Amino acid sequence: MPNTPIQDRIQNKSKELEQLQQESNNLILELEHQTSINPEEIVKSHILGLKKYNELKDVAMGLITMIADQRQLKISDILKEMEVEKDEK
Structure with a gap:
């Protein structure tokens, strides 16, 4: 049926x-x-990530500074040329 x-x-x-x-x-x-997951481990992991980010950012800014010095330009001009927003610096 x-x-x-x-x-x-x-x-x-x-x-x-x-x-x-x-x-x-x-x-x-x-x-x-x-x-x-232990909250302290989450915080520790986040802090390590921030440290790594800051180190990479410092290296990038160092390279940008070297480029600016070599080309005798302002860092802001190099950043503008690379299309990097101010918030990304």
């Missing part, structure tokens, strides 16, 4: 519910994993 439209809707909604429950379980597991 073929399913009625209501039975079809019930089956579709049941499948959708199962998918949503599975997605919810996956998100809960992911969240539990993220919260198991």
Whole structure:
């Protein structure tokens, strides 16, 4: 006997519910994993990333300064030529 439209809707909604429950379980597991990370480790990792960023930025500015000196231009002219925004310096 073929399913009625209501039975079809019930089956579709049941499948959708199962998918949503599975997605919810996956998100809960992911969240539990993220919260198991020590906040101090997150801060330490972030600080190390900032230090590396600052070192790279200093090297880049040193190179830009060398280029400006060699070409006898202002650093701002070199930055403008390289299309570097002021916020990126």
